[in-house]
Amino acid sequence: MARIVMVEDDPLMREELIDILQKEGFETVAITDFHDIALQIATLAPDLVILDINLPEQSGFEICKSLKSKGIGPILVLTSRDKLQDELHGLYLGADDYLTKPCNRDRLLARIQNLLRRYEGQPSLIDGGSFSLDPNTFTLYKGSQSLVLSANEGGILLALVQNRPEIVSKRALSERLWGTDQYIDENALQVNLTRLRKTLRQLNLENQIETIRGQGYRLRG
Amino acid sequence: MARIVMVEDDPLMREELIDILQKEGFETVAITDFHDIALQIATLAPDLVILDINLPEQSGFEICKSLKSKGIGPILVLTSRDKLQDELHGLYLGADDYLTKPCNRDRLLARIQNLLRRYEGQPSLIDGGSFSLDPNTFTLYKGSQSLVLSANEGGILLALVQNRPEIVSKRALSERLWGTDQYIDENALQVNLTRLRKTLRQLNLENQIETIRGQGYRLRG
DNA sequence: ATTTTCCCTTACACCATTTGTAAGTGTTTT
DNA sequence: AAAACACTTACAAATGGTGTAAGGGAAAAT
Numbered sequence: 258m259a260r261i262v263m264v265e266d267d268p269l270m271r272e273e274l275i276d277i278l279q280k281e282g283f284e285t286v287a288i289t290d291f292h293d294i295a296l297q298i299a300t301l302a303p304d305l306v307i308l309d310i311n312l313p314e315q316s317g318f319e320i321c322k323s324l325k326s327k328g329i330g331p332i333l334v335l336t337s338r339d340k341l342q343d344e345l346h347g348l349y350l351g352a353d354d355y356l357t358k359p360c361n362r363d364r365l366l367a368r369i370q371n372l373l374r375r376y377e378g379q380p381s382l383i384d385g386g387s388f389s390l391d392p393n394t395f396t397l398y399k400g401s402q403s404l405v406l407s408a409n410e411g412g413i414l415l416a417l418v419q420n421r422p423e424i425v426s427k428r429a430l431s432e433r434l435w436g437t438d439q440y441i442d443e444n445a446l447q448v449n450l451t452r453l454r455k456t457l458r459q460l461n462l463e464n465q466i467e468t469i470r471g472q473g474y475r476l477r478g
Numbered sequence: 479m480a481r482i483v484m485v486e487d488d489p490l491m492r493e494e495l496i497d498i499l500q501k502e503g504f505e506t507v508a509i510t511d512f513h514d515i516a517l518q519i520a521t522l523a524p525d526l527v528i529l530d531i532n533l534p535e536q537s538g539f540e541i542c543k544s545l546k547s548k549g550i551g552p553i554l555v556l557t558s559r560d561k562l563q564d565e566l567h568g569l570y571l572g573a574d575d576y577l578t579k580p581c582n583r584d585r586l587l588a589r590i591q592n593l594l595r596r597y598e599g600q601p602s603l604i605d606g607g608s609f610s611l612d613p614n615t616f617t618l619y620k621g622s623q624s625l626v627l628s629a630n631e632g633g634i635l636l637a638l639v640q641n642r643p644e645i646v647s648k649r650a651l652s653e654r655l656w657g658t659d660q661y662i663d664e665n666a667l668q669v670n671l672t673r674l675r676k677t678l679r680q681l682n683l684e685n686q687i688e689t690i691r692g693q694g695y696r697l698r699g
Numbered sequence: 700a701t702t703t704t705c706c707c708t709t710a711c712a713c714c715a716t717t718t719g720t721a722a723g724t725g726t727t728t729t
Numbered sequence: 730a731a732a733a734c735a736c737t738t739a740c741a742a743a744t745g746g747t748g749t750a751a752g753g754g755a756a757a758a759t
Binding site for chain 2: 755756
Binding site for chain 1: 717718720721727728
């Protein structure tokens with residue numbers, strides 16, 4: 258079941274939330290130490306974060322921004338601040354939904370399900386800057402366009418995406434594709450890189466792969 | 479700029495919406511013929527749909543459901559129905575957000591931006607019930623698993639998903655794969671269906687395709 | 700109960716795609 | 730100027746996709 262992390266400093270409200278969510282079958286984790294909240298949440302790997310705004314050490318707005326920059330979501334803000342400007346600010350910072358207290362139990366649950374549904378039906382794609390890559394199938398996505406890379410092309414791109422923005426040596430790429438127990442001429446790597454660059458051009462992804470002479474390759478961006 | 483399709487039968491409200499959105503730089507398309515709305519919207523390929531609920535021929539709820547089954551989204555419901563049960567129903571049917579009229583202009587725009595931001599960068603997958611399908615590459619997604627179907631297997635599954643839960647005749651499937659100007663033995667369709675069923679089993683998707691003897695096939699769920 | 704019809708499955712051969720090798724070219728470094 | 734490194738294109742072999750053929754099973758018709 259989905260893991261929901263709650264950032265709420267009012268003890269009574271927190272217990273009530275925990276009760277509602279656990280009755281619904283969710284795994285709940287409540288933040289009680291209000292220092293370095295974004296870091297704590299990152300290590301918890303939540304499926305959804307319920308975030309209050311008025312907190313002791315940091316504003317929920319700051320936390321929201323920090324979570325977003327770490328790619329953690331979805332984030333549902335649940336706060337007593339019911340002014341329109343606060344809602345606009347929260348949404349602007351990247352909150353996925355903004356609800357005000359007091360909130361009807363069924364409404365809260367419906368909004369939570371809504372966010373979970375939207376995120377969990379999505380494939381686990383790895384962000385490559387200007388594109389996304391499915392590590393299972395080597396399917397490359399850019400906007401509404403997509404294409405499937407061949408095994409070799411996909412293996413190379415995956416290695417570069419996973420190590421972005423670090424340089425990946427030719428030796429590491431060769432081992433990634435062919436292992437160490439069979440001899441493949443080094444030129445095969447060059448050829449496959451040329452094929453990959455050509456394929457990337459089909460999605461207008463020019464100059465994504467940068468050559469560092471004598472060291473290896475890296476993904477730009 | 480993003481294309482927003484509006485389904486609103488009140489002319490004054492519709493004009494006001496168009497004005498607000500165009501001033502913001504959006505491309506707007508307003509539905510004025512209220513028959514077969516889901517089909518019209520599908521051909522428009524919108525980036526977002528603003529949907530009223532009280533409409534002349536069909537309920538916005540039905541349209542929402544139909545759009546969702548065709549993988550069209552996001553959907554922002556904007557309605558005068560402000561009862562909690564209506565909101566819950568809309569979210570249950572798959573609406574991505576539910577706002578009631580009258581709605582503050584800045585709030586509406588913020589919610590629209592919120593949805594657009596969340597969907598751009600995501601591949602356009604069609605919902606198949608227990609799985610999702612990328613119509614470009616025939617990549618099949620189920621949870622964190624994915625695999626790429628062959629052209630024939632993908633073409634068959636796509637047809638079934640797009641017509642779900644309707645029956646698709648063998649003739650329609652054959653025409654989808656081979657057109658009408660070349661003769662392919664009917665058994666080729668049977669063979670490819672067997673191959674597709676075997677591939678689906680690799681993702682534990684048993685019994686997804688139902689045979690209706692003498693009529694055709696349909697997707698379960 | 701038997702026959703006919705429809706659907707499914709497996710194997711085979713042909714076609715399309717992927718990929719390592721070979722050879723040539725261009726650029727950068729020594 | 731020569732050497733080293735990187736890139737590109739073409740070719741042939743290997744691999745995967747797919748229609749056809751043949752056989753079998755189940756449901757419907759007689």
